[in-house]
Amino acid sequence: MPILSLQNISKSYGSVQALSGVSFEVPAGSVFGVLGPNGSGKTTLLGIVTDVLKADTGSFTLFDRTPTAGERRQIGTLLETPNFYHYLSGYKNLEISAAIKQRGKDDIARVLEICGLTQRQHSPFKTYSLGMKQRLAIAAVLLGDPDVLILDEPTNGLDPSGIAEVRELVRKLADSGKTIILASHLLDEVEKVCTHVAIIRSGKLLLSGAVNEVISRSDYVEVSAEDTNALRTLLLEYPGCTGAEIQGTIVKALFAVAPDAAAINSFCAKRGIWLSHLHVRKKSLETAFLEITNIPA
Amino acid sequence: MKQIIYTEWLKVKNYRTFWVMFILALIIIPASNFMLADRATSNNFKQVGKIFGNPFSFPEVWLTVASMNSYMSLLFGLLLIILVTNEYTYRTNRQNVIDGWERSQFVYAKLFWLVTISLLTLIVATVSGALIGLIYGDKPFSLEGYQYLLYYFLQLNVMLTIALLIGVLVKRAGLGIVLFIAYNMMLDQLLSFFLKRSVGPIGGLLPLQSGDELLPFPLVGKMVTTDTQYDTYVYVTAMLVYIAAGIYLVFRKVLKSDL
Numbered sequence: 001m002p003i004l005s006l007q008n009i010s011k012s013y014g015s016v017q018a019l020s021g022v023s024f025e026v027p028a029g030s031v032f033g034v035l036g037p038n039g040s041g042k043t044t045l046l047g048i049v050t051d052v053l054k055a056d057t058g059s060f061t062l063f064d065r066t067p068t069a070g071e072r073r074q075i076g077t078l079l080e081t082p083n084f085y086h087y088l089s090g091y092k093n094l095e096i097s098a099a100i101k102q103r104g105k106d107d108i109a110r111v112l113e114i115c116g117l118t119q120r121q122h123s124p125f126k127t128y129s130l131g132m133k134q135r136l137a138i139a140a141v142l143l144g145d146p147d148v149l150i151l152d153e154p155t156n157g158l159d160p161s162g163i164a165e166v167r168e169l170v171r172k173l174a175d176s177g178k179t180i181i182l183a184s185h186l187l188d189e190v191e192k193v194c195t196h197v198a199i200i201r202s203g204k205l206l207l208s209g210a211v212n213e214v215i216s217r218s219d220y221v222e223v224s225a226e227d228t229n230a231l232r233t234l235l236l237e238y239p240g241c242t243g244a245e246i247q248g249t250i251v252k253a254l255f256a257v258a259p260d261a262a263a264i265n266s267f268c269a270k271r272g273i274w275l276s277h278l279h280v281r282k283k284s285l286e287t288a289f290l291e292i293t294n295i296p297a
Numbered sequence: 298m299k300q301i302i303y304t305e306w307l308k309v310k311n312y313r314t315f316w317v318m319f320i321l322a323l324i325i326i327p328a329s330n331f332m333l334a335d336r337a338t339s340n341n342f343k344q345v346g347k348i349f350g351n352p353f354s355f356p357e358v359w360l361t362v363a364s365m366n367s368y369m370s371l372l373f374g375l376l377l378i379i380l381v382t383n384e385y386t387y388r389t390n391r392q393n394v395i396d397g398w399e400r401s402q403f404v405y406a407k408l409f410w411l412v413t414i415s416l417l418t419l420i421v422a423t424v425s426g427a428l429i430g431l432i433y434g435d436k437p438f439s440l441e442g443y444q445y446l447l448y449y450f451l452q453l454n455v456m457l458t459i460a461l462l463i464g465v466l467v468k469r470a471g472l473g474i475v476l477f478i479a480y481n482m483m484l485d486q487l488l489s490f491f492l493k494r495s496v497g498p499i500g501g502l503l504p505l506q507s508g509d510e511l512l513p514f515p516l517v518g519k520m521v522t523t524d525t526q527y528d529t530y531v532y533v534t535a536m537l538v539y540i541a542a543g544i545y546l547v548f549r550k551v552l553k554s555d556l
Contacts, residue, residue, distance in 0.1 A: 047555075050394070050395045051394055051395075051400070052391045052394055052395060052555065052556040053555045053556070054553065054554070054555060068399070069394075069397045069398055069399040069402070070397070072394075072395065072396070072397045073396070073397030077395045077396070079391070079395055081388070083387060083388040083389050083391055083392035084387065084389065084392070085308060085312075085383075085387055085389060086387055087311070087312055087313070087314075088308075088311060088312075092307065092310075092311060095307050096304060096307045096308060097392075097396050099300065099303055099304045099307060100304055100393055100396040100397050100398055101396050101397050102300065102397065140396075
C-alpha cells in the first residue's frame with residue numbers, strides 16, 4: 001500500500017505554473033526524497049498534500065484513502081517554517097499541537113528532550129533563536145510517534161551541530177521503519193538516507209522511483225601516471241571505458257559496468273604504463289542531480 | 298466541538314492582550330450604564346425625567362441599555378479581529394490544518410468565539426439592565442421591552458460577523474482593524490444616509506443600520522416619527538440574512554482558497 005499516491009497534480013499561482021501534472025507514489029517504509037532547486041515546487045507539492053494549498057487539477061490519496069483531517073493526524077509534518085503562537089511557551093505550543101492531533105500531553109516531555117529544548121520549554125516562543133524554533137517544529141512533528149513524517153527542509157536555520165543531530169535523527173527514524181518524505185535542496189542531507197527520490201524542476205517531475213534505479217550513479221576511476229596524456233589514450237582502449245578526461249594530474253575514467261581496479265592496473269602495466277594512483281569512486285548524488293536537473297526541459 | 302473549544306482555550310489561556318481587552322469590554326457595559334444612570338437621575342436632570350419619563354425605569358431601561366451598548370460593540374469586534382488575524386500572522390491557521398483540523402473546524406473555532414462573545418455580552422447587558430432598573434428606576438421589574446436587548450444582540454452578531462469576515466479576507470490585524478473601524482464609525486451610516494435620501498427607507502437596511510433602526514435613542518426616539526420605517530420583522534430578517542451571508546462567505550473563503 002503506498003503511503004502517498006499523487007495523480008497528475010497541477011497548480012499555478014497566476015501566470016506561474018508551480019506544478020505541472022506531477023504523479024508518483026511513496027511506498028510504505030521508504031525514505032522518500034523530494035529533490036529540486038529552490039522554487040522548483042517542492043513546498044507547493046507538500047502544501048497540497050497537507051491541504052493548506054488547493055491543487056488546480058489532479059488528486060491524491062493518503063494511506064490509500066481519500067485524504068481527510070484523520071489521515072493528516074497520523075502524519076507528523078514540518079512545512080516550510082515553524083508556525084507557533086509567539087506569546088506562548090514551547091511547551092504550551094506543543095499542548096495545542098497535541099490537542100489538534102488528538103494525542104495526550106504525556107509525549108511532550110519526550111519530544112522536547114529529543115530536540116534539546118527541555119531547559120527552555122517554558123520560555124515564550126518569541127524568545128527562541130531560529131534554530132530553537134526549528135527544533136520546536138521538529139518536536140511537534142515527533143509528537144505521538146507517528147509512522148509517517150513529512151519534513152520540508154528540516155535543517156533550515158540550524159547550526160552545524162544541529163544539522164548533524166537532525167540528520168542522525170532522520171537516520172534513526174528511517175531505521176525504525178518509519179516512512180519519511182524529505183524535501184530538500186541540500187543533497188548531502190538526503191544522500192545517505194533516501195531509498196527513493198522524486199526530482200522536480202520548474203514544477204515538472206523529472207523522474208521518480210528507487211534511488212538506484214532512477215539515478216545512474218556509476219562508479220568511476222581516478223588514476224594517475226607519469227604521462228597523463230598517454231594514460232588517457234590507453235584507458236579509452238580499455239574494454240567498457242566510456243570516457244576519460246584529464247583533471248590536473250589525474251585522469252577520470254568512466255565505465256559502462258562496475259570497473260575492476262586490479263584488471264585496470266594489470267592492463268596498464270602490460271602496456272608499459274605504471275600507475276602511481278588508482279581510486280574507484282562513486283558519483284555523488286549531487287553530481288547526478290545536477291546532471292539531471294541541467295537537462296533542458 | 299469539545300476538542301475545538303479546548304484547543305481555543307489553550308490558545309487564549311495565557312494570552313494577556315485577549316484577557317485585558319475582553320475584561321475591559323465586559324466591564325465597560327455595566328460601568329457606562331451605571332455612570333449614565335447615576336448622572337441622569339441626579340437632581341439636575343430630575344425635571345427632564347418628569348417630562349419625558351425615567352429612561353432607567355422598567356420597561357424603558359431595556360431600550361436605554363441596548364441603545365447605549367450598541368455604541369460599545371466595536372470593542373468586541375476588535376477582539377475578534379485580533380483573534381482571527383493572529384492565526385494568519387503566526388501562520389498557525391496553516392499549522393492547525395496540517396496538524397489535523399479540517400478547514401471547516403478552523404471556522405467553527407472562530408465561530409465559537411463569535412457566539413461566546415455575543416452570549417456573554419447579552420448576559421452582562423441583561424444583568425446590568427436589571428440592576429439599573431431596580432436601583433435607579435421607579436417601577437417594579439418587568440421583562441416588557443426586553444426585545445430591545447435581543448435586537449442589540451442581533452446587531453452585535455452582525456458586527457462580529459463583519460469582523461470575522463474582514464479578519465479572514467484581510468488577514469492582517471492593522472489593516473483589518475482600520476477597515477472595521479471605518480465601516481462601523483462611518484461607512485455604514487454614510488451609505489445609509491445617502492441611500493435614505495436618494496432611494497428611501499431601504500437605506501435603513503444596511504447591516505449595522507438595520508439594528509440602529511430598531512434601537513432609537515431613548516427619549517428622543519419617542520419624539521421622532523417612524524412612519525418611514527419598515528416593520529420590525531424586516532430589519533430582523535435583514536440582520537439574520539447578513540449573519541448567514543457573512544458566515545457563508547467566511548466558510549467559502551477558508552474552504553476554497555490557499556491558506
